[in-house]
Amino acid sequence: MNAPALPLSALENAAEFLPRHIGIDAADEAHMLSVIGEASRRALIDSIVPRSIARTQAMDLPPATTEAAALAELKAIAGKNQLLKSFIGQGYYGTHTPGVILRNILENPAWYTAYTPYQAEISQGRMEALVNFQTMVCDLTGMPIANASMLDEATAAAEAMTLAKRSVKSKSNVFVVAGDAHPQTIEVIQTRAKPLGLEVRLANSAEEWNTLLDGDYFAALAQYPATSGRIDDLRADVEKAHAKQAAFIVAADLLALTLITPPGEQGADIVVGTTQRFGMPMGAGGPHAAYMACRDEFKRSMPGRLVGVSVDVHGKPAYRLALQTREQHIRREKATSNICTAQVLPAVIASMYAVYHGPEGLKRIAQRVASYTAILAQGLKQLGAPVREQASFDTLSLHTGAATKTIAARAVSMGANLRIYFEEYLCISLDETTTRADIELLWKVFAKDGQQLPTFDAFENGVESLIPAALRRTSSYLTHPVFNTHHSETGMLRYIRALSDKDLALDRSMIPLGSCTMKLNATSEMIPITWPEFANVHPFAPADQQQGYKELDELLRAWLCQATGYAGISLQPNAGSQGEYAGLLAIKGYHESRGEGHRNICLIPSSAHGTNPASAQMVGMQVVVTKCDDNGNVDMADLKAKCEQHSANLAAVMITYPSTHGVFETSVKELCALVHSHGGRVYVDGANMNALVGVAAPGEFGGDVSHLNLHKTFCIPHGGGGPGVGPVCVVEDLVPFLPGHDTGGVKGGVGAVSAAPLGNAAVLPISWMYIRMMGAEGLKAATETAILSANYISARLKDHYPTLYASEGKDGKSGHVAHECILDLRGLKDTSGVMAEDVAKRLIDYGFHAPTLSFPVPNTLMVEPTESETLFELDRFIDAMISIREEIRQIEAGKLPQDNNPLKNAPHTAESLLGTEWNRPYTREAAAYPVAALRQSKYWSPVGRVDNVYGDRNLFCSCLPVSELA
Template structure:
């Protein structure tokens, strides 16, 4: 084995295993498997034109050299992004720990209690600091959270009032420019009219349904919004407030002056700038809107023994249920970052947060006083951390500051703003002051001893307490926090314990060498709005990544701005929408979507202003071409797009795909390909070859960004030549096409920091490694299929009887034995495995995807577990309500109890196969009661007494 070849470390199958597996799948070679799986008319004629594969050592040297091209200036730009300090105990034990970053979304609550508790902590922090009743478990960024607030309030008001003319949304001119740009993107397709203006001069009209305020304002002014909110309520207008989370430690929470929704980012709570992301946004609202809030909520319930347990409540995959009736397409979150931000609050506690906020504020007051003494005019009368200063020549100041390695926010020729942050110390303040003194040709130094007047009015000063719960007042030493983090980690089954075979979610290896650079300051401490010459390392990585993704997909260009897969879907459709408009065909609004499509597809289409028409699938799970063609003809004049997943959501390469895409083009539409299954295409075929016009990619699936317990994700779109001009832009940094649509996420290049991972993945695998990864992924799926043959029926296969990279096994026949698919999912926990995807896209099934990074040994363990469970299903008929499947999962407390009232042994319950005892994972709770938790919603760290009272 070549020890310097990354592919040999990433791909889990060695040559000896390969030959055994080929015998099992009845193939002479790996290429035979591929030939029997992928239609010949869509195979690539040439290898991908990518750079030669790097070794791991070579990549780390390369990425280090690139990092040195980033200039680490002291940035005081603000605008929603501030340098913060990540406590080392959180950096080492969460961000750098595969036990946290390789976990999947906590749909299987019994083996995710640690992450769920960490997210409950996050929700409590947000609810307490904002003064709201309810918070979700994070959104993508502040700007998209604001857009979700607008959409939710629009839905709530229009449904309540049943008036078509209530379509206006007021946006204060104090709102961050990137947020306004994103609101423009999201409002237009929904028929919402944005009115941007001065909140103090706003005329409250009956045609307004909501308003958005910024607190403090974009350049630091702290406004008293109480009168505005009171007038809004008189006029039945709902108010959202975008708030700075650290400022709320000292300022009156928006919930206390009547806000209906509060949004923002928790980046200030120990999360690196990362050139724009990923950062966990927050969304807090009133209990009355608990069934309207977008994203995920973590709630308390009870398990089968009546003990407290956590799980995702209410909104769990709501778009998969509501489809085109969903009001949001949110399918992911920023879980890893939310965990870190919540743990930052746990570590510092209320007193520590107050110390940090007060230090930041006092530093701002110190600088403010010094600048006044220099003769500068301050334009802010009340502020927390940001000063708006009148200067005679901002260009001259910029030259002085950049010479000293400092960035300010240059508003115009005569105005600048300076945002102080947690990492600012007295030496930094002196450096800032010196820039202004030099502008005045003076040599004074900053005084740190003078008494300063209060600049936050008493009416706006926080008087309520926050974070009173025990968890925020207990773990303030590193030893204690380290142990608390470890305690939670032990409750979660992650990829570092066993294979997670989730179909459509591609839980592959997240290699250490890909992850290491994320901790380097040269990548973490770059503000997203610095001049481009300060981020040349980032620019090289991002442009090269875009180029490689374009090569892999066969398209002309790529935008990596979307920071989730569902957001990539929406972006692709918005680009198609802009293209049709440029062709004077903006009447095209029909989107055809197969019945088997991902649930986010119809939700994304509706958000993009399109009308969804569902097309049928045939008995083999393929698109019904007759039905598709009939509907394409029927809607030919107004056909905008087809949304298609390839290989299909059923795990099959449909041989008629080129005919399908031609039908759409013949009727004037564009083809959007959902890239969820790109792991089966790379190097063998591509979206351009099948006839698509745009696809989104899940970098957190195919291209190795870790799932992080449900995020971060990156969902770039790759487009054909005619769509390039419409790639999304940014109001502050030039990016996107020549006729760019407005922003899709707040930062110009989205979650730039984690794009380093996919960049490393591609550079270390190279063309051959990427192509072999795809081949092995397909082999592994077919190997599992053959091993399960005769005991589990695979629902769909290709024309030659092969699966693609994933397959669906049918568990519906087991109902005759009293066994549901959920019972199988829970029983797999006793065998040390996370369940495959449950009941999607077909109810009563399991969708299995092994990926290329698993070994034959692990594949065999998984198959052995499923086959053993199949035997248990046969025996379940003897006692349908009391058997190992119905009682699964089995906890340690059950096994060590003095009582054992089950008709099978403890050994059978907890150690059903010999390998389990060698690496036993114990679920920490028994099966959770979801319905009970939804009826008794508790979504913060409420004392257990309150939980008991709710019963």
């Protein structure tokens, strides 16, 4: 008997992606609800989400579509970008991503789905790559210490400004900037300086530069080479700054530093820049790994992540994040910076680019660029073009006067983009991708009718570069064996694989990190980021050549407005921390526009993410901490008292919703109304937006500003600690105070917060694909399933680890949580000596990344499973936690000593288990295979527990000598 015919809609299956993304099917859901004690998913949500904030209307989004259809639709949008050969430069250059790196890192989930390496033992591979990055930066800049990447060159320069202010003896508030620095860098510096009360003085000529350096200032910044291409000797300028007890900052091009004298050898105090041209496509501005290197005495004030070398319990070298006590999640409003996301994946790519090419390969690329620049200059001079005489590496400047726009337009008609510089000049920048044909094209652009073009015949035997002998580098670099070994593709492939095998990422197991939302990064979402139509666009190409990105930006902003309930959004912030910063700038700008610039008090609950107080400090606000009650909620009585106390000066209140305790607070609308009644604005941190999409919208329940984390809620991968995107979303009257970008053609606003107008533009297609394939109902189902999974874990573990906080619910005692739950381990210390960290390390033996450790409550674990995990994986995690609890009970019963047990000795390495001696009071089998399933598939930690104290006391942040790795 034939089955009845199915309707076409069922066969076409437009919603095919939903069960690919959501790991729970109908049968799983029924089982989970029975464990929780709710009749349906709808009933569960109704018992958790306060009715006062629940959405009454669905999001107005396109219906779900298939992966193939979404890719085709996005391909059509991408096709609206015009790909002309870029000679614009200005910090963004063509580059070749080696295929072995493209396929095995950028397109490899073992690398792009990992989290920030807070759990050192399971992050050794990418931390080795980051130490390679730090070593590369130190070697090329000539500086003693470098961090593990910054967000972009412009924000790195702004961070260098504040680092200098903290570190030097000068009491001045003046920051001197060379006018021939990249304009986007100047813009971001100006935005950052204003709320901090710092005065930026631009030197628009050599005379003005010298005059300012003879004046009073705390630091000066020079671009090296300058944005116009000119290379200057910096030694005399550095000496002037030091005589004023001021710092000298250099924004330097790493590829140029293979040939020109490094800033460190000229006395620079801080060096910043981008590694974009080390294998990362331009991508309309990002993501790219910026860098910062500094004097050794500045290291404890340096922002960003710093990977250092320590030892494990066996005395074996091991990597870890060093000097974390200076970071925002610990120092809060006293932090050196609010940055918590770096650019780890692009940093890994840059480091591997250096590993693969080695010092000689990098030098050859740089020499080719420099030679082509000299050849181009000679040919242009033969044609009578007005080439300015200057020392140069890759960029020529031409004084074209009134003909500037005409020549630029002619270049466009011939398929090339030149840079118009100060209206009367043209700049031409060459790069790794430049060919002879490109040089000939440029000669044609400047040739007058009938002029014979130069030929390459005279240059075949080589040409002298435009770098003067006095500025040529003589020191060696990248001498460590790692940069001189893996130059065959086979060797490189195996090195990359060996490092990734050391790490635990989403391709192996669930990463249940609370407040981090480690959900699926679907392959179909990732595919478009390497399309040339997105990857090869210069951020400052003419707007009419970027119509694809314009449409992508408009659609994504409209969809995110639907998800959040806000009126306007900027996608410029390239991390959640930067979205926070931009949001607070919007609030500050709003108050100032009303003549209320005195409003500078920011109320922040004690449980808030560390970025909140750090961001408030960055915009010049004074942080006042409000209490939380015994249930983890904002203490409304204390908040009311402080609103009244600071009513005249109240600028903002920052809350996270659902709270950092994993609950929906019922008083959130009351809180928003209270703050508004005192003239303040409400900032709703979007860190936990995965519990809200389709269910509630902060812009509807009283929020004025939020930032999103597209690398959490909207599927951009975490990349081992970046890239991210942190859009800032605002209500109608704050729209005029969103970020602007004069260099990128975005007028108005509070200034630029990123180097590029669309920030990390190249990863925006990921979130576009996710929303397009899920549709409104799919996004809502994802939110509800994430909440379901968290409550299932909480319910199954309640007899082993109590959940610390729960939502009040309709009856005031639902006992349910939001999308994450905090497991209370505090009582175990007294009964067994076990700390939450011990459980975290023991989970490694079970093949799991630990949940968030000791945040927001010390000695707890915060678990967030996300909607993408299957019931099988949830149960595997739960069974591991129950098994660990049984091990703890053996300690409590005296069967295992408190100082020598599977938890205190975790993680167990294969090397330690294979040793001839085994003097522990439990078997090797109990150490390695505590549950039977591990015999089928087992992750082995490459190192034992890492000694954090040793690592900070003996700080070492470069590649280890080979002898120590033996």
